[in-house]
Amino acid sequence: MLQEQIPDLAKYVEPDRVRREVYTDPGIFELEMQRIHERVWIYCGHESQVPKAGDYYTVQIGRQPMLMVRGADGTIHVLYNRCPHRGNMMCGDRKGNAGDFFRCSYHAWTFQHDGKVRSIPMMESGYAGTRYGKDNPDCSMKRAARVENYRGFVFASLAKDGPTLAEFLGASKVAFDDMCDRAPEGEVEIVPNCFRVIQHSNWKIFLENQLDALHPSVTHQSTGRAAHEVEKMIAAKAKKQRGGNAAPLSYHMLSAFATVTIDKWDAFQTLNYPHGHCILTGYMGLRPQDPDTLAYDKIMIQKYGQQRFEEIVGVNIHHVLIYPGLSVQSPLQQLRAVRPLGVDRTLTEIWHFRLKGAPEAIYRRSLAYYNLVNSPATLVNADDLENFWKCHQGLSSDGGDWVTFGRHLGRDIEKNGVVETAPNCGTSEAPMRNQMKAWAEYMRG
Numbered sequence: 001m002l003q004e005q006i007p008d009l010a011k012y013v014e015p016d017r018v019r020r021e022v023y024t025d026p027g028i029f030e031l032e033m034q035r036i037h038e039r040v041w042i043y044c045g046h047e048s049q050v051p052k053a054g055d056y057y058t059v060q061i062g063r064q065p066m067l068m069v070r071g072a073d074g075t076i077h078v079l080y081n082r083c084p085h086r087g088n089m090m091c092g093d094r095k096g097n098a099g100d101f102f103r104c105s106y107h108a109w110t111f112q113h114d115g116k117v118r119s120i121p122m123m124e125s126g127y128a129g130t131r132y133g134k135d136n137p138d139c140s141m142k143r144a145a146r147v148e149n150y151r152g153f154v155f156a157s158l159a160k161d162g163p164t165l166a167e168f169l170g171a172s173k174v175a176f177d178d179m180c181d182r183a184p185e186g187e188v189e190i191v192p193n194c195f196r197v198i199q200h201s202n203w204k205i206f207l208e209n210q211l212d213a214l215h216p217s218v219t220h221q222s223t224g225r226a227a228h229e230v231e232k233m234i235a236a237k238a239k240k241q242r243g244g245n246a247a248p249l250s251y252h253m254l255s256a257f258a259t260v261t262i263d264k265w266d267a268f269q270t271l272n273y274p275h276g277h278c279i280l281t282g283y284m285g286l287r288p289q290d291p292d293t294l295a296y297d298k299i300m301i302q303k304y305g306q307q308r309f310e311e312i313v314g315v316n317i318h319h320v321l322i323y324p325g326l327s328v329q330s331p332l333q334q335l336r337a338v339r340p341l342g343v344d345r346t347l348t349e350i351w352h353f354r355l356k357g358a359p360e361a362i363y364r365r366s367l368a369y370y371n372l373v374n375s376p377a378t379l380v381n382a383d384d385l386e387n388f389w390k391c392h393q394g395l396s397s398d399g400g401d402w403v404t405f406g407r408h409l410g411r412d413i414e415k416n417g418v419v420e421t422a423p424n425c426g427t428s429e430a431p432m433r434n435q436m437k438a439w440a441e442y443m444r445g
């Protein structure tokens with residue numbers, strides 16, 4: 001179908017540039033939903049969002065309204081949020097508890113947690129001799145074709161065929177391993193609500209920004225500078241008084257945007273994997289020797305032993321991008337799920353997690369990062385959002401036909417299907433090239 005609508009896909013995607021219509025054409029957006037988002041593994045939510053039988057949480061996969069629900073036997077199901085009778089939405093609330101079964105608000109058909117029809121009012125008198133009844137699968141709520149869970153993170157695919165979740169994630173599963181391994185109990189639990197931001201830009205613009213190491217020290221410079229000024233002031237005061245505290249760690253979270261200058265970002269590295277996934281290494285270094293961190297370290301060493309502890313906290317990740325719908329910052333227990341709403345509208349859900357068994361102060365630290373860097377209330381996020389909107393405006397104009405990804409082109413090192421950026425090429429646009437390569441593969445079907 002794509003070939004009919006876009007006779008020559010190669011005209012739209014080249015290894016180092018992409019036509020602007022890829023971001024702005026509503027027809028291409030519809031095909032992306034069919035060929036990418038409604039086929040591949042999409043993150044639905046964390047199992048701790050639905051702890052009890054009957055708990056449900058609604059989620060958008062591509063254009064499809066879905067719900068994730070816990071059954072009485074503990075299994076998590078993912079169903080289309082639609083009644084098979086006359087199409088009524090089953091759950092109008094974002095989340096809740098369905099009780100022992102779902103009951104449609106329109107004509108009271110009821111369904112088990114796995115979607116199977118349970119009762120139809122006056123079924124015998126109403127449907128005798130028709131094709132409708134409990135044995136007809138069309139009378140049950142439709143289920144996502146496939147559901148899998150990796151370390152508590154629930155994914156669904158709306159396509160019957162395709163790679164397993166483990167095959168799809170490949171090396172990017174380190175995002176969940178890194179997050180869970182940092183918990184003394186080996187697992188995380190969700191903090192019950194998230195920030196939701198609707199961006200007035202195409203979904204791919206957000207994803208391209210996630211591993212764009214060239215932008216932080218430019219886009220977020222003013223925020224970083226302001227925080228660094230305060231840090232310097234506090235340090236000078238402490239020096240003068242021959243004592244006193246350094247600035248709180250939260251200032252460091254922001255000042256890094258100014259102190260890690262543009263040239264330093266080249267020292268980081270990206271690792272680009274099949275399916276468009278990518279890892280940005282070179283974590284900013286939030287391993288201070290304050291009493292809270294030391295208390296956490298002690299618990300971890302007791303639990304895992306010194307050697308395993310060093311391995312766990314030594315994992316060098318800043319960001320993992322799981323194409324096409326997830327951006328994970330595992331050392332800080334945060335993730336952003338991307339839900340395209342239209343060619344120029346994208347919902348991001350910004351979630352964070354608690355390390356089970358870790359001291360409260362460690363949670364507070366990740367919460368500070370969540371609020372200071374990833375929340376819609378911070379200048380950091382606002383700076384990004386402004387760029388996203390402006391990019392979409394520019395791409396909607398006739399000012400040029402191409403988006404270019406040429407930085408450090410030709411310097412990448414390819415090993416067994418993994419593209420690594422060369423030493424001192426961390427600001428390479430390899431992640432964007434890798435994402436568009438995956439995009440073209442999916443779109444070709």
Ligand code: FES
Nearest residue numbers: 083085086104107
């Ligand atoms: S639409 Fe659901 S019972 Fe009729």
Ligand SMILES: [Fe+2]
Nearest residue numbers: 215216219384
């Ligand atoms: Fe940014």
